[in-house]
Amino acid sequence: MILLYNVIKFMGQHLAVVVGLTYFKIVMEIGKAILHTLILILIYQKVMDHIIIFL
Structure with a gap:
C-alpha cells in the first residue's frame, strides 16, 4: 500500500514537471x-x- 502511494506520488510529481x-x-x-x-x-x-514624409 505504501509502495503504491509512493509510485502515485512520484508519478504525480513527474506529471507536474x-x-x-x-x-x-x-x-x-x-x-x-x-x-x-x-x-x-x-x-x-x-x-x-517615411513614405508619408517622402510623398
Missing part, C-alpha cells in the same frame, strides 16, 4: 509570437512615416 515545462514552452512561443508581431507593427509604422 512535464505539465509545467509544456505550459512554459507554450507561454514562451506565444510570447515570441507577440514580440514578433509588435516588432513588425513598429517597423511598419516607421516605414509608413
